[in-house]
Amino acid sequence: MLVRTKYFGEVDLPEEKILEFERGLIGLGDYKKFTLLHDCEKEETNIQWFQCIEEPSLALPVIRPWLVMDDYNPVVEDELLRGLGELNDDNLVILVTMTVPSDVENMTVNLKAPLVINSDTKKGVQIIAENEEYEVKYRVYDILKQKKED
Amino acid sequence: MLALARKVNESIIINGNVEVTILEIKGDQIKVGVNAPKSVPIYRKELYAQIQKSNEEAVRTAGPEVLSKLLHPSPDAPKPV
Numbered sequence: 064m065l066v067r068t069k070y071f072g073e074v075d076l077p078e079e080k081i082l083e084f085e086r087g088l089i090g091l092g093d094y095k096k097f098t099l100l101h102d103c104e105k106e107e108t109n110i111q112w113f114q115c116i117e118e119p120s121l122a123l124p125v126i127r128p129w130l131v132m133d134d135y136n137p138v139v140e141d142e143l144l145r146g147l148g149e150l151n152d153d154n155l156v157i158l159v160t161m162t163v164p165s166d167v168e169n170m171t172v173n174l175k176a177p178l179v180i181n182s183d184t185k186k187g188v189q190i191i192a193e194n195e196e197y198e199v200k201y202r203v204y205d206i207l208k209q210k211k212e213d
Numbered sequence: 214m215l216a217l218a219r220k221v222n223e224s225i226i227i228n229g230n231v232e233v234t235i236l237e238i239k240g241d242q243i244k245v246g247v248n249a250p251k252s253v254p255i256y257r258k259e260l261y262a263q264i265q266k267s268n269e270e271a272v273r274t275a276g277p278e279v280l281s282k283l284l285h286p287s288p289d290a291p292k293p294v
Contacts, residue, residue, distance in 0.1 A: 070277050086254075090265025091272070102277050110280050123271040124280055142251035160271040163280060173271070176264045191256055191264060199263045 068114050069122035071100055081116060082180060084187050085146060089176060094118055097187075099125070099158075113158070113178065125158040128177060130210070131203045137177050137192035148184035156180040156187075162200070170207075171200040 066076045082097045096116040109130055115121035128135040137157070144150060158178045163170040174197040180187035217225055224234040230250055237244040247255055274280075 088268050089261065091268050110277070112277070121272055123268065124274055140251050143254055145252060160268060161274065161280075162267060162270040163274040164270075165275075167275070167279070173264070173267045175260075176267065189264075189268075191254070191260065199267050 066098070066114075066116050067119040068100060068112075069120055070112060071102075074100065076116075079185065082185050082187050084178075084189070086188055088123075088189050089191070091121065092118075094121060110161070111158070113160070124161040124163070125178065126161055126172065128157060128159045128172070128174065131159075131172055131201070131206045132174065135174065136194075137174075137179075137190065137197065138194055139179075139190045139192055143188065143190055144179060147179065147181040147186045147188060150179075150181055154181050154183040156182050161203075168204045169202070170204050171198075172203050173199050174201045175199045 064076055064078065066074050068074050076098055080098050082099070084095050084097055087094055094115045094117045098114050098116060100112045100114050100122075101110065109126055110124050111126070113123045113125045135157075156179070158180070159172045159174055160176070160178070161170065161172050174192070175194075176189055176191050176199070178187055178189050219225065219235050221235050221238055224232050226232050231253060232248040234246040234248070235243060236246045249255060
């Protein structure tokens, strides 16, 4: 299906690339269908775009949390994930949203509210992790800069 | 907004499966108990609002051009000494 996107124009998206977030994203309205896009022109890309299918202007940058925290392990009540179907090491996808203000050194990721996706059932949910130490605004500029230089 | 007067140990039932009970009143603080199925997410509003704000900020964030420069070394960038 043809989907209008915020940054990549109109994209022809196979049905199986559509992710269903029954609860939507926290505080972002009733949108339930999303997909993950990345910039094909970059050979190797760490950032993906969590693009809403129903509202083209709604797209959030997301990264794999292990890029910024080796031992990231969000804890959540099992019942909240039940709707996703059975999760295992192969189908579990965890992403965190990224915020980049005009002063990029203040960029942060939200470790407190990751997106959890079952890549088999294509269902996902944004959870709030019980981990007290996980910050909503976890500063990552220095961490990513360090990785880039390694 | 629906406003209901309740005393300590009185409850309200929402949607047939969520029970909210006033447990204790001490000065300006009220202890509230929530009995709900585990599949119902319950959060303090402050935390929920923080996450909502973070989601909104992520939507307003810089586009792919800026981000890819940040995360990917450009071939002609000066090497760190």
